[in-house]
Amino acid sequence: MNANPFAANPLFSYLLRLADDNLVHAQQLGALVSWMPELEEDIAVANLCLDHLGQARNLLAYAAEVEGAGRDEDALAMLRDERQFLNAVLVEQPNGDFGQTIARQFLLDAYQVPLYEALVASGDAQLAAIADKAAKEARYHLRYSTQWVVRLGDGTEESHRRMQAGIDALWRYSADLFAADDVEDALAGIAADVAPLRTRFDATVQAVLAEATLALPADPYQRLGGRVGNHTELLGHILPEMQSLYRAHIGAQW
Amino acid sequence: MGRSVPAARDPELAAVWAAVAAVTDPEVPVLTIEDLGVLRSVDRVDGRIVVTITPTYSGCPAMQYIADRVEDALSGTGSVGEVRTVLSPAWTTDWMSEEGRRKLTDYGIAAPVTVRTRIACPRCSSRRTRPISEFGSTACKALYRCEDCLEPFDYFKELL
Ligand SMILES: [Zn+2]
DSSP: OOOOOSSSSHHHHHHHHHHHHHHHHHHHHHTTOOOOOSSSHHHHHHHHHHHHHHHHHHHHHHHHHHHHHSSHHHHHHOOOGGGGGGOOOGGOOOOOOOHHHHHHHHHHHHHHHHHHHHHOSSSSSSHHHHHHHHHHHHHHHHHOOOOOOOOHSSOOHHHHHHHHHHHHHHHGTTGGGOOOOOOHHHHTTOOOOHHHHHHEEEEHHHHHHHHTOOOOSSSOOOOGGGGGGGTTTHHHHHHHHHHHHHHTTTTTTO | OOBOOOTTTOOHHHHHHHHHHHHOSSSSSTHHHHHTOEEEEEEETTEEEEEEOOOOSSOOOHHHHHHHHHOOOOHHHTTOOOEEEEEEEOOOOGOOOOOHHHHHHHHHHHOOOOOOSSOTTTTTTSOOOOEEEEEOOSSTEEEEEEEETTEEEEEEEEOO
């Protein structure tokens, strides 16, 4: 069994895991701006994108400091390749229709609220500060995505069908959010303990889906691997679009 | 959590506070960073002035602009120092001053509340209002509509 290369600098890897969830998700939301079904949702998606991008920047800036190798937040975002991205595979799944977009946002929010709330008590002061800020935003996001899951699920026949299809398509990528290994083990008192996160996530999902008259898919299959850089092919399409401009003009300012 | 307004017995700190406190938010120009609670403190650390500010939202695009204007205001006083941005304790709308809330309402934006019940219309004061969108034209706002005067309005959303 090979040693986990990401355990060599556990805090750095952990920060990348948290940052990349937000960075990749923000990139996906950014692609939706001007394409949402209503102006209000267009504004919402742009605001969600900004919050997630801001969280990614705070985490990447701190990761760069922890690494101490002369890379800054831009270098970490724009010059790493697919296998060095440590986001959960959930966030790289396609935007799909509005039901699928909302399903992905909801699953991420249901995870990030307890995650950030736990990290407020982290033994690492800077991580706790970033989480304190992000927790307030995540609670607002969860309220937004929950309203849509319920409105669509408990709506018309067509909206119910699409919301259920969104949950069906994405549920199999949700367990990757909680995939922990010796990176987390090495960060006792600093990283969030995943078991209580999972309990709170399940409780949120169960309650909201019940209110929305939706159900979890019966298929137990879960695709894991994002936390160690083993992604679905979709990330390989997202990164070039995100990184090509920066890579073509290294050091450019405007 | 209160801001640490420097004591009048240190005229230099008081002068810097007065100068940087006047910097306004480019997205809600009637509000100063003091009204918003973004300006946290002005201190002297090892003989240098340190102005501490905190962002409203993690991704607030106005933050760099505000930090630059605070730098300008600081150097305008002739004092030597720096501007620091801290994330903790995290900003909350509870830090918005009474003065700030009044200015906001006069400007046509409903001020943040602690518990979101019926938000009063900033134009006609009616409480027959309803949310149109949880998000508005900037990160800090939600969109409402008044059922009496029928006008849409911005609500400076609570962040607690
Ligand atoms: Zn009115």
